Amino acid sequence: MATNLARDVYVIGVGMHRFNNDRLDSAAMADVAGMRALDDAGIEFPTVGALYNGYLGGSITSGVAIAKEFGLTGIPVTHVENASATGSCAFGEAVHAVSGGRVEVAMALGFDDMNRMAGLGRSSGRRMGAEDVMLPAAFFAMWATRRMHDVGTTVETFAAIAAKNWNHARANPLAQRRADHEITIEEVLSSTMISYPHTSMMACASGGGAAAAIVATKEVADRLGAGRPMIRVTASQQRSETYTPGHVFLGAVIGPAQMTRDTAADAYAQAGIGPDDLDLVQVHDAFPVEELVYYELLGICGDGEGDRLVADGETQLGGRIPFSTDGGLTARGHPGGPTGLAQIHETTMQLRDEAGNRQVTGARTGLCHMAGAGSVCVVHILQRTS
Amino acid sequence: MPPTAIPTDPRLFRLARGDETRPHLLGSYAPESELYFWPRRYRCPVTRTAVADVDLSSEGTLHAWTFLHVPRMGSISFGETGGYGIGQIDLPEGVRIQAPLFGTTDDWNIGTLMGMTTFPVGQDDDGNELVTFRFEAVR
Numbered sequence: 001m002a003t004n005l006a007r008d009v010y011v012i013g014v015g016m017h018r019f020n021n022d023r024l025d026s027a028a029m030a031d032v033a034g035m036r037a038l039d040d041a042g043i044e045f046p047t048v049g050a051l052y053n054g055y056l057g058g059s060i061t062s063g064v065a066i067a068k069e070f071g072l073t074g075i076p077v078t079h080v081e082n083a084s085a086t087g088s089c090a091f092g093e094a095v096h097a098v099s100g101g102r103v104e105v106a107m108a109l110g111f112d113d114m115n116r117m118a119g120l121g122r123s124s125g126r127r128m129g130a131e132d133v134m135l136p137a138a139f140f141a142m143w144a145t146r147r148m149h150d151v152g153t154t155v156e157t158f159a160a161i162a163a164k165n166w167n168h169a170r171a172n173p174l175a176q177r178r179a180d181h182e183i184t185i186e187e188v189l190s191s192t193m194i195s196y197p198h199t200s201m202m203a204c205a206s207g208g209g210a211a212a213a214i215v216a217t218k219e220v221a222d223r224l225g226a227g228r229p230m231i232r233v234t235a236s237q238q239r240s241e242t243y244t245p246g247h248v249f250l251g252a253v254i255g256p257a258q259m260t261r262d263t264a265a266d267a268y269a270q271a272g273i274g275p276d277d278l279d280l281v282q283v284h285d286a287f288p289v290e291e292l293v294y295y296e297l298l299g300i301c302g303d304g305e306g307d308r309l310v311a312d313g314e315t316q317l318g319g320r321i322p323f324s325t326d327g328g329l330t331a332r333g334h335p336g337g338p339t340g341l342a343q344i345h346e347t348t349m350q351l352r353d354e355a356g357n358r359q360v361t362g363a364r365t366g367l368c369h370m371a372g373a374g375s376v377c378v379v380h381i382l383q384r385t386s
Numbered sequence: 387m388p389p390t391a392i393p394t395d396p397r398l399f400r401l402a403r404g405d406e407t408r409p410h411l412l413g414s415y416a417p418e419s420e421l422y423f424w425p426r427r428y429r430c431p432v433t434r435t436a437v438a439d440v441d442l443s444s445e446g447t448l449h450a451w452t453f454l455h456v457p458r459m460g461s462i463s464f465g466e467t468g469g470y471g472i473g474q475i476d477l478p479e480g481v482r483i484q485a486p487l488f489g490t491t492d493d494w495n496i497g498t499l500m501g502m503t504t505f506p507v508g509q510d511d512d513g514n515e516l517v518t519f520r521f522e523a524v525r
Contacts, residue, residue: 135454137454137456138452138454139484141452141454142451142452142474142484143450144452145451145452145496146449146474149450149496192455193455194454194455194456195452195453195454195455195456196453196455196491197452198452243421243431243432246449246476246480247423248474248482248483248484249423249425249427250398250424250425250484251484252484
């Protein structure tokens, strides 16, 4: 099912507004992120040939309204929405617009405030069916209790992953959760129980923010690069569910594990690399059990071996294969629309060697994984080519 | 006269009839793939062939569970329990269901036999009692 990129595509600019819990205006945050991406690319908005806006909240016209702030250039503006994977899908659309020859330069912009999305995922009126009770915290908690049963994973392992991501965010000025001290496993475990075994510090940070990325052809990237590291998108893959035994059709937040395994396999094939070639990974770590499972589904280790990676510190900054280097959904935050684009922002900064105190030394290849409720899975691989 | 109980969504389940002791989920069966599904499908998602309406078993085993402490549904009181359980139940037909669980964490484990039941969640405009389903440990 893997698709190919007909033309090489490069990330030429990224920008973010800090993720936060300050109830800021989404449009204003989007403007900041978009202008920063344009500045980072060294272009003006009229150079952009298409804009893909990713958002879950707001009105149906929010995307085109925000585009008017950048300029009335007449370009195609499209609203993209795929739950948590919205920003990743907006980025994917921009990549394929350039790769497919529609435009030479495309921009993906994500913005949202999860706190303003009352009733997200809930049926209307009095229809309180099975889907109404399924908070993501509860859904992924069932992943956790089943894994504890099957593999013997402990709550301390989940807490260790969360603590790692909280501590990664301490070095990220754009993160929503920036602790003033080293977060410990004990601190994570003693926070408020949300849905056993998930505590509040294991849950992703729900808030607002914006992020943007601009992609272009090699010719444009060469012209604008001026000696800067070239960041190529070597894989852009998306899948939805295929049938597996025990398939849950109603109420599941994320579908079968096979979806992530298949999407990653498509991406590795497209990029012509394997999991051993990765230097860093961003995943949909809405809860730590997800990151733990994705170690295995992305092929970083064998099935049931993820717990050992945590115990050995292999997925923390300084480890063999750092995950969620900017704090992930856990601590960098998860506003919705911009979340996947924040992963692109982080990976681009890492591959440019511009990630400051959280820099992964010598990083040349990064993978970004997002899952969206419903469900879909998106995987991008970015590689430094110069 | 007690209010008439009505399923919140009659597409998903029906109440017990006659001498039945439990309600039933409304599913589909695809003869070509020999697979069952819930909720009902327009066609088999694997073979794209026709499906038939079936009532699914009212009992199954608990595949996974959690106990939710954060409220979501305005009309479901946490009462004295401090929250409510949610589980995935595997029915004998091979269908996995997600549903609220009745009881506390002392009442179930992975592998526990669970049975379907209903509970009230409100009233419709005619004063009928709206009920939805959940599962409880079979004693």
